[in-house]
Amino acid sequence: MWIEELPNGKFKYVERYEDPLTGKTRKVSLTSTKRNNRVEKEMMKRLLKKIEQKKSRNVIEDITFNELADEWLKLYQQRVKASTYVTTERHLNSVRNEFGAYKLKKLVPAQFNQYLLQRHADGISAGTLNICKSIINRLFKHAVMYGYLKDNPIRDNIHLPAQSKSQKPDFKYLEREELKGLIDFLSDNGYEEYARFTLLMANLGTRFGELAAVRFEDIDFEENKINIDRAFSQVTYEFQTPKTGTRQIYFHDDMKPVLRQQIKFAKMKLLRQSHDKNNTLLFKNAGKKPIVFDTYNRVLKEFNDEISSHWLRHTYISLMVEQGVNTRIIAEQVGHADTTMIDKIYSHFTQTMKQQQKEMQKQFKVL
Numbered sequence: 001m002w003i004e005e006l007p008n009g010k011f012k013y014v015e016r017y018e019d020p021l022t023g024k025t026r027k028v029s030l031t032s033t034k035r036n037n038r039v040e041k042e043m044m045k046r047l048l049k050k051i052e053q054k055k056s057r058n059v060i061e062d063i064t065f066n067e068l069a070d071e072w073l074k075l076y077q078q079r080v081k082a083s084t085y086v087t088t089e090r091h092l093n094s095v096r097n098e099f100g101a102y103k104l105k106k107l108v109p110a111q112f113n114q115y116l117l118q119r120h121a122d123g124i125s126a127g128t129l130n131i132c133k134s135i136i137n138r139l140f141k142h143a144v145m146y147g148y149l150k151d152n153p154i155r156d157n158i159h160l161p162a163q164s165k166s167q168k169p170d171f172k173y174l175e176r177e178e179l180k181g182l183i184d185f186l187s188d189n190g191y192e193e194y195a196r197f198t199l200l201m202a203n204l205g206t207r208f209g210e211l212a213a214v215r216f217e218d219i220d221f222e223e224n225k226i227n228i229d230r231a232f233s234q235v236t237y238e239f240q241t242p243k244t245g246t247r248q249i250y251f252h253d254d255m256k257p258v259l260r261q262q263i264k265f266a267k268m269k270l271l272r273q274s275h276d277k278n279n280t281l282l283f284k285n286a287g288k289k290p291i292v293f294d295t296y297n298r299v300l301k302e303f304n305d306e307i308s309s310h311w312l313r314h315t316y317i318s319l320m321v322e323q324g325v326n327t328r329i330i331a332e333q334v335g336h337a338d339t340t341m342i343d344k345i346y347s348h349f350t351q352t353m354k355q356q357q358k359e360m361q362k363q364f365k366v367l
Contacts, residue, residue, distance in 0.1 A: 001044050003035060011035045013043040017051040028054065063148055065107065065139075066100035072142045076188070084184055087177075091131050092139075094119075104148055109157035112136055120161040127178035130304050133158050134185050172306070173314035174202070185303045194299055196262050197283055197291065198312060203255055205316035205334040208309045209233060210242055212290035216263055216280040225250050228335070234293040244335045317342060 004012040014029045028050045030043055069092055077085045098115050099107060116129050136158065143149045174182065179202055186195035201211055209231035218227040229246040230239045251259075262282055269284065270277060276288065283291040293309070300307045313334065320330045327339040336342065 001040075001047060003040070006031070009033070013040070013047060015044075015047040015051065017055070019055075026054075063104050064100065065102050065104055066096055068104055068139055068143055068148065069096055069100070071146075072139050075142075079188065080184065084180075087180065088135060088184065091128070092135050095132055095136060104143060107153075109154045112154060112158050116158070117161050125175070126160065127175045127181075129160050130178060131181040133160060134181060134303055138185075138188065172308075172311045173318040174307075174311055176319070179312075179315055182300070182303050182307070186299070189302070191299055193262070193265060193283070193291075194296060196258050196265075197296070198300075199258055200251075200255065200262075201309065201312035202315045202319075204249055204251060205313055205320070205330075206249065207231060207243065207313060207335065208293055208296075209290075210335070212283055212293075213239055214282045216266075216282065219259055219263075219282075221256060221259075224253065224256075232290045237289065242335060244337050247332065247335055249333050 001013060001015045004014060006012055010031050010033050012029050012031050014027055016025050016027055018024070019026050028047055030046055030050070032039055032043060073085075073089060073092070076088065080088070095115070099111070102111075112133075116133065119129060119132075120126075136154065137152075140149070140152045140154050144152050179198075183195050183198055186192070186198060197211065200206075201208070204211065204226070206228065210228050213230045213232040214226060214228075218229070220226070225248050227246070227248055228242055231242045232238075233240050259282075266280075266282055266284060270279060273286070279288055281290055285292050285295075297308050300309065317330060317334060320333075321342070327342040330342050331337075331339045
């Protein structure tokens with residue numbers, strides 16, 4: 001401690017300390033009208049107490065995984081629908097049962113990889129495991145954002161168990177729960193426009209370039225249909241005729257608010273960027289062209305390393321098949337020249353259909 005005499009005749013008692021977060025030297029001070037041994041001892045005591053208070057405010061709390069989960073859930077609940085929150089909490093609870101009491105700083109990627117491997121061995125679906133992986137990543141991202149960790153030790157270090165070839169279907173698609181998890185992930189991580197694009201692709205069955213080429217005027221809200229008369233090529237970066245020609249596709253009433261919200265967003269983007277007001281593309285990039293294929297797919301891989309935009313088209317087809325929709329109708333909606341590919345998909349039951357088939361077989365008897 002040292003003492004400085006001020007111009008007003010008072011005395012400034014000063015002491016240094018090291019900031020535990022930055023390692024930088026900082027100062028604290030107190031002022032008094034007196035200077036003697038008794039005052040100096042008292043000032044030293046008060047300065048040390050002041051330093052302790054400042055240090056304690058800067059020390060990052062060594063929290064548990066459960067405490068981190070509680071904090072994250074409180075913020076998450078404010079951003080999402082009640083149904084989304086309940087689903088996410090349910091998936092998170094299984095992870096908390098395993099790691100809840102662990103100190104956050106003690107957890108390493110290998111522990112989570114072993115956990116996912118064991119759950120896979122227990123028969124948990126790849127879709128459910130992928131949702132758990134996504135939630136774990138979001139929690140650790142939150143931990144870094146709020147100072148509980150300096151960096152994210154699990155980023156790019158958690159890997160899902162590989163499916164055997166016999167488990168993998170010839171075509172890739174998402175189950176309903178996986179699709180919901182993907183859309184939640186995009187919304188929660190600032191990709192709201194991509195979330196709408198994803199939801200529409202999965203509900204319309206379009207090719208990427210077809211949805212990317214849709215304009216405001218192509219959408220008929222009265223008849224619930226969209227005119228697909230062009231597609232954007234990611235090779236030539238030009239508009240071209242759709243692969244199987246012009247067609248009209250239909251959408252559910254639930255897609256109306258999604259489409260209207262995207263139209264509003266696209267118009268606001270035009271105003272912000274001072275672009276041509278006649279550009280009525282529903283989804284556009286930072287310039288005048290449609291949404292970028294590679295950029296979109298890179299974002300999808302933040303959720304699942306294997307996923308691509310084409311999975312969403314297959315998701316639409318598989319879910320329509322699950323509903324028992326006529327193959328000809330499905331083929332017309334997605335723009336297939338015939339039903340060959342749809343017929344193949346019929347041979348691949350989704351997990352729900354497989355379970356239904358088993359139950360029907362168990363209950364069947366001739367007499």
